[in-house]
Amino acid sequence: MSNPFKPTAGMTPPVLVGRKEDLEDFSYALDDGVGAPGRLMYVTGARGVGKTVMLNALGDIARKQGWLVIDETAESGFLNRLIGALQDDGKPRVGAITMPSGSLTIPGTPVDASLNLGSIQFSPSERALDFRRVMSQRLDRLEKHHLGILITLDEVQASSIKEIRALATAVQHLIREQRNIAFVFAGLPSMVEDVINDNVLTFLRRAERRHLGDVALDDVRQAFATTIALNGKHASENVLDRLAQATNGYPLMIQLVGYWTWRASEAGPQADDNDITITAAERGIAQAKIKLGDMVHGPAVDKLSAMSRDYLLAMAQDDGPSSTSVIAKRLERGLIYANVYRTQLIKEDIIYQSSYGYVDFKLPYLRDYLREHGAYHQMRRTIAGLR
Ligand SMILES: Nc1ncnc2c1ncn2[C@@H]1O[C@H](COP(=O)(O)OP(=O)(O)OP(=O)(O)O)[C@@H](O)[C@H]1O
Numbered sequence: 001m002s003n004p005f006k007p008t009a010g011m012t013p014p015v016l017v018g019r020k021e022d023l024e025d026f027s028y029a030l031d032d033g034v035g036a037p038g039r040l041m042y043v044t045g046a047r048g049v050g051k052t053v054m055l056n057a058l059g060d061i062a063r064k065q066g067w068l069v070i071d072e073t074a075e076s077g078f079l080n081r082l083i084g085a086l087q088d089d090g091k092p093r094v095g096a097i098t099m100p101s102g103s104l105t106i107p108g109t110p111v112d113a114s115l116n117l118g119s120i121q122f123s124p125s126e127r128a129l130d131f132r133r134v135m136s137q138r139l140d141r142l143e144k145h146h147l148g149i150l151i152t153l154d155e156v157q158a159s160s161i162k163e164i165r166a167l168a169t170a171v172q173h174l175i176r177e178q179r180n181i182a183f184v185f186a187g188l189p190s191m192v193e194d195v196i197n198d199n200v201l202t203f204l205r206r207a208e209r210r211h212l213g214d215v216a217l218d219d220v221r222q223a224f225a226t227t228i229a230l231n232g233k234h235a236s237e238n239v240l241d242r243l244a245q246a247t248n249g250y251p252l253m254i255q256l257v258g259y260w261t262w263r264a265s266e267a268g269p270q271a272d273d274n275d276i277t278i279t280a281a282e283r284g285i286a287q288a289k290i291k292l293g294d295m296v297h298g299p300a301v302d303k304l305s306a307m308s309r310d311y312l313l314a315m316a317q318d319d320g321p322s323s324t325s326v327i328a329k330r331l332e333r334g335l336i337y338a339n340v341y342r343t344q345l346i347k348e349d350i351i352y353q354s355s356y357g358y359v360d361f362k363l364p365y366l367r368d369y370l371r372e373h374g375a376y377h378q379m380r381r382t383i384a385g386l387r
């Protein structure tokens with residue numbers, strides 16, 4: 001039996017847990033007609049929370065209604081790729097033309113002069129005009145049938161701000177012209193914030209925001225039950241409870257726990273009887289935690305500044321929520337200084353304020369991950385030495 005769970009970035013899961021309302025809102029916005037607020041939207045949240053999968057699901061809704069949907073990632077040159085996709089012939093447009101170099105001999109002089117015409121680069125603003133033109137052409141035809149165009153842009157980041165500006169300005173014009181379009185972009189919270197706070201793109205601040213978070217454990221449990229049963233295996237109530245609880249409602253972990261438990265159930269002595277035992281579940285959960293560390297915790301921690309990392313290590317000394325003033329002491333810093341890093345980590349969806357003056361980890365199992373890695377023990381010794 002093939003494994004139904006999909007712990008891979010951007011892969012649509014067997015059951016999309018807990019996002020029904022978001023999808024219904026978008027569907028409503030498409031039906032609602034030109035200018036509906038939900039047609040301009042951004043999706044943020046921590047790594048693995050399901051942003052890309054959400055863009056795919058929104059795209060599916062629009063496609064089902066007959067819309068043209070173009071999905072792009074905000075890597076350099078995306079405007080050009082969008083224009084290519086919008087053109088009927090589907091051919092990509094050239095972003096630069098390198099002119100031929102020629103040489104000429106000037107009579108009477110001993111040297112040959114060479115002539116280099118260089119290259120011509122098209123700027124993003126010229127590209128924006130092209131984009132508007134091809135969008136308008138496609139819309140002229142689609143709108144006759146009451147259809148439109150949805151553009152989704154994933155992995156939005158500050159480094160592509162010039163092209164995003166060009167694209168968003170063109171989108172703004174098309175909205176003003178009352179064209180039948182929708183535009184949804186997605187990225188990590190701090191990245192998206194940089195983009196919507198850009199001075200040129202003030203209109204994006206009015207876009208609807210979907211900050212994706214954990215999903216309800218009851219829904220997770222139901223998704224496990226359905227997926228396991230539909231794929232020919234069986235799990236007891238007890239096992240289902242344990243699987244759901246181990247995910248903490250974090251979408252990537254749903255797929256990791258499901259995938260590794262399914263695998264564990266296919267190895268070992270009872271592999272043939274289609275029952276997912278509690279032993280298989282525990283083995284799967286342990287493996288899922290390791291994979292989560294490699295896929296999410298490691299990259300997330302590596303990306304942080306040394307001070308933010310120390311802040312997390314100081315938090316990992318506690319078994320539950322940490323007092324912000326105690327953290328500042330452990331870091332040997334003032335509260336105001338430490339709070340700069342606290343704010344940054346909250347913005348990144350890595351920690352959250354659990355009550356006044358207290359913070360806790362938001363990414364599940366990050367505490368365990370930090371404890372399993374050397375620096376935690378170093379800090380522990382340092383703190384003990386200070387006492
Ligand atoms: N609502 C959901 N229910 C169940 N599984 C989900 C849900 N959303 C996402 N997943 C699963 O979680 C994993 C991560 O999803 P996705 O790649 O969309 O996250 P992301 O937010 O785009 O992450 P990144 O920031 O790394 O790009 C995938 O394996 C996907 O199948």
Ligand SMILES: [Mg+2]
Pocket residue numbers: 009010051052053154
């Ligand atoms: Mg993604």
